[in-house]
Amino acid sequence: MKAKIVSYCKIKNNTVWVNGEKFYVDNQSVDITTFLAHLYKQLNLNYPKFFKMDNLCKLGILATELAIQNNSEFNNYEKDKVAISLSNNSSSIETDRNHIKTIADKNQYFPSPSLFVYTLPNIIIGEIAIKYKLTGENSFFISEKFDENLMCTYDSILLNEAQSSHTTAVIGGWVNVDGNEGEGFIYCLEKANFNPDRTGFSSSYNSETIHKFYNKTE
């Protein structure tokens, strides 16, 4: 497969790893909402829209930001040729539960459009697309666990010139939030021939390497 992984970020158990190195640990936060707020502050993002998002989107945006910050070629991609290909198990279940709470009591029936819009898992794709102006391919898959074979097969098809000339790079991975548990794993992929002289981290993209990187949390 002619693709390489050029940066990745993993977030789990209040800890953040970038390209396999521990980047940030938060020993104080007792819940995912607080942890995400602390990490946002740590990154100095200055992106007010962040506070409108549900936890799934917050987690996805922060992991994507770190993957992109560590990809020196990111600004050289044509933005309509960057695909976003994500997956998770729980879809938007936390926000689904919250929406159900707003309609459970007939005497306090207040469904809200700003909440309801987050009851779709691909809204995180929309949030990433908006923040980084990416207009390429979109796909959101549901699988019980991070399925490196599925993601690798599909991302490789997107980056394969014979099937599609519309994709140069892929923001891919897994973003899952269920209750107080969240796990994010976002990687940047690009065509192997995009910049053969690029410096820094880079590895060939296949299901073995991606499996290794996904699990590389010491």
Next chain:
Amino acid sequence: MNTYLGANNIVSPLGFTTASNMEALLQGTAAVKQQHFPFSESLFCCSKIEETDLNTRFSRLSKIDAFTHLEKMCILSINDVVKQSGIDLKNKENLLIISTTKGNIDVLEGAYKNIDSHRGYLSEFAKTVGKFFDCGFAPLVVSNACISGLLAIIIAKRLIENKSYKNIIVCGADIISEFTLSGFKSFNALSEVPARPFDKNRIGINLGEAASSILLSSDAISTIKISSGNSANDANHISGPSRNGDGLFQAVKNTLGDSKIKTVDFISAHGTATEYNDEMESVAFSRAQLHQVPLNSLKGYYGHTLGAAGVLESVVAVQSLLSNTLIQSAGFDTKGTSHELNVIKKTEHKVINSCLKTASGFGGCNAAALFEKV
């Protein structure tokens, strides 16, 4: 290499087979109607499958209490395609893809006493359906808002052309629930009367429920192929379409470009009948120089069936090509978009060889696919 579109099914209030649905469409029968739900005093205009009809059909296959409303719809739909085609989903050359936005959302709402709450997870719902057919692989699930169904068909084509699988059945399905009705109502997006896509007097969408399935294969199982297909994002707003139709235009441009054709014989549009969506589509089709191509939306018949819509509308598009029929766009009378569109006002028979199918959804997503006679 070609990917062919073969055996198919529609489970909707208009019938449990593609043939019965097509017959109803040719007669101009709509599934949407005003109805009351126990949770609200408001009237909702939507299309809902009668539980008793569904159970009568399903009881011939299995126990009605062991499955949710949505699972029964999906199993009936997929079973019809399996029976027609003889495709064995146990075989690892074959795959089932399910497209849905909310899956068993009624399980999360607490609608069942005897169904495990885990079935509210999309992966568990898909596994339950897959298990019924002894699938060799767990079904692949695509959940990408209102483009889910069309995107699943595009993904199936890509996997087949990558030689990952030989045959793929794509099943799109969603139900009517208090969850979605209350949510879309909070957006002020619902119409209390039948939806009027692209019309000047359109006031919003109707929701609908359906399951629809179609077989894609590398074998020449039919005379219709999917020639190309792409998705694109507006990168503009999570709940409103781009005013310039950017994402839809990009998806259409790439799809026509891949097949090196400039125009098509008809367009099966998304046409939800909201002010902004239909306007956006008119802008995008105008930019793509497709404004003179006959176009319809099926939302006036079925309402918006969310994760099912892309599959259901592709099935009708395939049948339209096979029978050389342009189906009237229900609810359309007077031009209601800033850009010209050739909305089909009366069902007619005419030789047609190609169809552009499009969809757009929350999260700024858009998809387009080209179906052609071989």
